[in-house]
Amino acid sequence: MIDIRNVGRSYGAFRALDDVSLSIKEGEFFSLLGPSGCGKTTLLRMIGGLDTPTSGSIFLDGQSMDGIPANRRPTNMVFQSYAIFPHLNVEQNVAYGLKRLRLGAEEEKRRVEEALSMVSLSGLGRRGANELSGGQRQRVALARALVMRPKVLLLDEPLSALDKKLREQMQVELRRLQQAVGITFVLVTHDQYEALAMSDRIAVMFGGGIAQVAAPKEIYQRPVNRQVADFLGGMNFVKAEVVDETGVSIVVDTEGFGRVTTERPQGLVRKGLHATVGIRPERLRVLWDGATAQHEVAGTVIERHYFGEITHLVVDVPGMEKPLSVTETNDFGADDLPIGATIRLAYDPDALVAMAD
Numbered sequence: 001m002i003d004i005r006n007v008g009r010s011y012g013a014f015r016a017l018d019d020v021s022l023s024i025k026e027g028e029f030f031s032l033l034g035p036s037g038c039g040k041t042t043l044l045r046m047i048g049g050l051d052t053p054t055s056g057s058i059f060l061d062g063q064s065m066d067g068i069p070a071n072r073r074p075t076n077m078v079f080q081s082y083a084i085f086p087h088l089n090v091e092q093n094v095a096y097g098l099k100r101l102r103l104g105a106e107e108e109k110r111r112v113e114e115a116l117s118m119v120s121l122s123g124l125g126r127r128g129a130n131e132l133s134g135g136q137r138q139r140v141a142l143a144r145a146l147v148m149r150p151k152v153l154l155l156d157e158p159l160s161a162l163d164k165k166l167r168e169q170m171q172v173e174l175r176r177l178q179q180a181v182g183i184t185f186v187l188v189t190h191d192q193y194e195a196l197a198m199s200d201r202i203a204v205m206f207g208g209g210i211a212q213v214a215a216p217k218e219i220y221q222r223p224v225n226r227q228v229a230d231f232l233g234g235m236n237f238v239k240a241e242v243v244d245e246t247g248v249s250i251v252v253d254t255e256g257f258g259r260v261t262t263e264r265p266q267g268l269v270r271k272g273l274h275a276t277v278g279i280r281p282e283r284l285r286v287l288w289d290g291a292t293a294q295h296e297v298a299g300t301v302i303e304r305h306y307f308g309e310i311t312h313l314v315v316d317v318p319g320m321e322k323p324l325s326v327t328e329t330n331d332f333g334a335d336d337l338p339i340g341a342t343i344r345l346a347y348d349p350d351a352l353v354a355m356a357d
């Protein structure tokens, strides 16, 4: 559907995007995720024709978009909520882009109503743009794009102006809407939870390049390097040395977790080389009372941070250079563990992920 082939974008000597190649499938909810300045907006704007690559090409439905202006592409863009016209009412805002299609009053009205119903705003057509809540304004912006029936909807941080609760609600709605209409959505976000919650696949970007493209679970559980792992939430890293390698797996000696066999990571891994092994804080579980586990490490609680339904523990483990971060639910009393307590932590070796150094 969207084929990005060796695309680069330079501003003078600065390379905002460097040789990016990526394929987005039809009907996919695809997210471009990365820190500020990584080039995700630049890439989105180039798909929509609002910016031009300095090298490479973008294909939509097999057709090269070289030289095709934004208004002749099968794409439409949604910006942050304040991008609706304040002097027009809801209907007029939504109908705005339809004017140039000269559909006639009847058809135009039908399309506007259809778009308003898609975003659950039926009946609010006559409201002034200034008489709407933040979430409603965002829905108007969405309806205004959907009414054009694009093949691809491009969303540039569309929810970032909303408060946390509304943002989470809109994430669910947006995902539901995308599944209902079946249009390809490409979302730019710097919010990892947003990308994980909504996407079929995510491209994680840093410094003008793509570090990893995969489904949310794969990105979260099997990040290809420390940078990706760190960007998608907390992760404990321990030092490791490669002691054996077969085709698809490697054996590493780790600091604290002993010898483990893991999936072979991307990058250079060879017997004798150093690697890093990571484990997410929630994959370490406190063993209560006399419980035992096949795989466990023991340590001392040195910090405890209470977050309501969960507690975050920092546990010093002898032989590990850095203490482990542990996220534990509070149903067994993690929130009452005294500083200085000795605890044992269970882990599943499958939760350990190796990364090339």
Ligand SMILES: Nc1ncnc2c1ncn2[C@@H]1O[C@H](COP(=O)(O)OP(=O)(O)OP(=O)(O)O)[C@@H](O)[C@H]1O
Pocket (backbone or CB within 6 Å): 011, 014, 016, 034, 035, 036, 037, 038, 039, 040, 041, 042, 043, 190
């Ligand atoms: N017109 C421009 N002239 C010079 N540099 C630019 C221009 N537009 C973008 N850049 C630079 O290109 C890089 C990528 O910008 P881009 O807007 O794509 O980043 P981003 O990942 O979307 O970040 P943000 O989340 O902050 O919008 C940034 O370092 C930015 O400063």
